[in-house]
Amino acid sequence: MTGFDCRVAFAEELISLAREDERIVAVCNDSVGSSNLVQFAREFPDRLINVGIAEQDMVGVGAGLALSGYVPFVCGASPFLTGRALEQIKADVAYSQSPVVLCGMSPGMAYGELGPTHHSIEDLSWLRAIAGLGIVVPADPDETRQAVRWAAGAATPVFLRVGRFKVPAVTGDSSFTFGTATRLRDGDDVTVVATGTMVSRALEAAAEAAEQGVSVRVLNMSTIAPLDEDAIRSAMRETGAIVTAEEATTTGGLGAAVAAVVVTEPHPVPMRMLGVHREFAPTGSTAFLLEHFGLTAADIRAAAIGLARADA
């Protein structure tokens, strides 16, 4: 699989920030390697707080550091960070308004064959229910860098979903703005709203659909909360149909978030939600599972063309 592991860009940017600002610290749960913090640890041994395999402690320690003026990047595999420490994320970080950057590493089904215990398809849904927590899902290395830099200065609780599954560079010259979707391709017949690993696939789908005469708009929804509702409304008005694509459960994830906007408008439009529908994954690699759950470019293209035609 070619492409980029976003954890590399994440770590490089974090180190660069840490050189500029001594308030930057990293907190992790024995995940120095999997969070790609080896170099950070080498350069800033005192500023890497590894609490061991203890996610509740990890998030609480992060909150304590944030409340003392530090900018903690709290890093752990997303399933354990969000699942094990959900109450700490709610009470210690979001409700307490502690400016912690929660970094959910290797999310979605990045751990493939390790199975549903290690998949993190519920994270977006769980976290979207928590008030005051920004949720950012970069689509490629460049956007990851920009999001890391933004989060360090945001002074607000943030969850950053940092992908391990390799993705091509897709965001090009577009710049990351928290809370704003980026239109990576314009189109009139249908809009694909994609996030994270699905963005490159959505672009591929749009290019293929164009060959079949269907004009597909692609929105990179890199901020899941707060959602760019204006971009959704424009898509409704200007393209008349919406497909969402996420490497996550559609129950409460991006699909549900977009649908909540669509159905509360005076003139809702047809929608399809691509993702995982309340199901634990079978055994298989990440690539296999994305195919299994209908999350390939071909699946996105078919969904987009189907809706565009239904709407025509």
Added chain:
Amino acid sequence: MLVADPRTAAAWRRLRQEIADAAPARRRELLRERANRSRATDLHMIGRAGLGHVGGDLSVLDILTTLYFAVLRIDPEKPDWTDRDRFVLSKGHTAGALYTTLAAAGFFSSAELDTFAGPMSALNGHPNRVKVPGVETNTGPLGHGLPIAVGMAVAGRLSASSRHVYVVLGDGELQEGSNWEAAMTAGHRRLANLTAIVDRNRLQQGARTEETNALDPLDDKFRAFGWDVRIVDGHDHLALLDTFTSARGDRPTCVIANTIKGRGVSFMEDRVEWHHKVPTASQLETAVAELAR
């Protein structure tokens, strides 16, 4: 966000000085009086609101009074002062005890206590740092305070600050596993700038701790996790003061403060039902009279 009450803050400063200068017997008397006034205020507040956690409020008030009137390096008029000592009330359900103490120190006007738990009050049933000056973090779900305090102690060390971090834990709360994750971290890192105080009243909401999921030998547990452990009478102000201010070693300190839930009111003491029962008007009258003795 509530604001400081300068007049009360000035009175707090005078009383702190008087307590610091007094001979031991008088110091004990001043702290006892101050704590019992807070107890009476707390009971009135809970009676008025129709809710609260009476038993735990009364058990922890001697600890809080000793900290706020004789130990913590704080300034109620500068709640964000960088090098202030940090105090975290992990047993957030005893917010009433914290509110009455903070009001007595002038962090906000005691008139605010009349709003406790009322619509739109800053004084929620569990403390909120965003609204109440002096509250360092929002607690309520149990087992959250110690990890946060550990983070604060790590921060203090990174900043080479002399500030000290205090956290009060309920004893029943120690059944939450997150405490032991944090206890390991504090022991491993030898966080000598951290003191955890266990309000050891031996009762949890529904029954005795030892009948529910036993904590003893609690001192051995903390020692095994790398802490210095001291056991004191949690209602003996001078013993508490001595424990908080005596020389510390190279590791975190756990103070097991043996207390009585409902302390100071005969019919509430050591009674499980007074965890969050609300006194009637006549019970309130009797209780306040007992506290004034």
